[in-house]
Amino acid sequence: MSLHSALSGSGKTAQLVKPVLILLCAGVLFGPSASAYTHFLRYLTGRSPFTAIPQKYDLNVLPNRTLSYYISDQGPTQLAPNDSLTGVISQIRAAAKVWNDVESSELRLSFGGLTTSAVPSSGPGIDVIFTDDIPPGLIAQTGFSQLGDPAGGTFVPIVRSTVMMNRNMTERPSFSEGFFLTAVHELGHAIGLQHSLVSSVMATEPTRSTSKAKPLGADDIAGLSLLYPTRTFAAATGAISGRVTLGGDGVALASVVAIPASGPAVSSLTHPDGTFRIEGIPPGSYYLYAHPLPPAQRGESRPANIEPPLGSDGRSIAPGPTFDTVFFPGGREPSFLFNVTAGGSTENVIINVQRRASAGINTVQTYNFVNQVTVKPPMMNRNAGRGTLVAAGSGLATAAGAPVAGLSAAVLANPAMVVAGSLRPYFAVPYLQLDLNLSPTLAEGPMHMLFTTGNDLYVLPAAFSVASKPAPVINLVTNAADGSTRQVQI
Secondary structure, three states, X not given: OEEEEOOOOOEEEOOOOHHHHHHOOOOOOXXXXXXXXXXXXXXXXXXXXXXXXXXEOOHHHOHHHEEEEEEEOOOOOEEOOXXXXXXXXXXXXXXXXXXXXOOOEOOEEEEEEEEOOOOOOOOOEEEEEEEOOOOOOEEEEEEEEEEOOOOOOOOEEEEEEEEEEEOEEOOOOOOOHHHHHHHHHHHHHHXXXXXXXXXXXXXXXXXXXXXXXXXXXXXXXXXXXXXXXXXXXXXXXXXXXXXXXXXXXXXXXXXXXXEOOEOOOEEEEOOOOOEEEEXXXXXXXXXXXXXXXXXXXXOOOOHHHOOOOEOOOOOEOOOOOOEOOEEOOXXXXXXXXXXXXXXXXXXXXXXXXXXXXXXXXXXXXXXXXXXXEEEOOOEEEOOOOEEEEEEEEEOOEXXXXXXXXXXXXXXXXXXXXXXXXXXEEOOOOOOEEEEEEOOOOOOOEEEEEEEEEOOEEEEEEEEEEEEOOOOOOOOOOEEEEEOOEEEEEO
């Protein structure tokens, strides 16, 4: 089960049907090696080379490869002013359409209608229900209510998923961007995606950097498309593979990220022997870095709230030791670019890391302001000349709100963007602020930041996005009518 918290913005993962998982894959000896993107994985072998299979829906049993989702007619019992069950349903349907519209995935989602709680659910599908059986502070949780036997040793079929939403929706109405992105996030879990670590919609809320206008990142698209690929997906994207090692030993569940100077990042997690393969990378030039999973945040039960893969013995595989974040080929400075081509693959990339005694900077989130309105993800108008960014995260500030000793910030591949000496306390502890130099020549799209101290490096993908125009402003809203249709003119 994957849980998403409205208060802490974190997510939890667990499993609904433990007895089913214990029996999964029994007797299966052979199968292809799966990418360690953050899918729900089960290893079939207990030694290197590790063979893993993901949990996903079986497209072959879905009519027209279409998965139906059903929404309970027993909606929320408490709604914010001006909210309604109709609004809730419309936003869930809009969230499903986000995944349905991924062209490189063969899976399609279709609204199956409203259901009553008295009708038992069976067969492949997703149930969206509203319940009070959610821990305080959480607005949604998702899990697999039924899993099948492994299909030919290549994957574990998901038979039924359940998205549970809190019946009290006063804190996050359906018309808010937060609810919409939560619905997209939870439906992503329902079709087989775990938490991402590159600020995409499958990231936990603190580091998520997507919006209703553009809800998915390249990492989300790659994750879905690896589970349900079209015939042209692999030929249109590239891959980087290798191994993360510490003292010669492989590091399990290290996050390895392919990140461009500007644009979305794509990532994967290492197998128990430290090997990794990042697939679904759009053609272009990429830096490569490895970092440990962040420690569990408030309300979380495990690092990054990643549901650990299961070994061939049915036991969870733990992450490797904490280590210093490092760019390939070594050190804190990004210096080497991989050229990723359509259908191409770079192999045998070795990333050596060093153990550290405790977790460093992690879980950083950023904001900016447009006309005194807080904006997340931050958007910067490249023609504005100057912009201000606000950041918060573990290890950035002291208890008094000052930057920790030796802290500096830079923009990946563009360090001059951060105004020298501008990193300073914000009026609210523990937030910090800094200024950015903006230029009309900047490329549009997400840009990434590096936060460093004397012994630490933290990379925040999509710390802000660059736009070529200022944010739109609503000057007037009036009632309008078109016959019997009620309309609003903006």
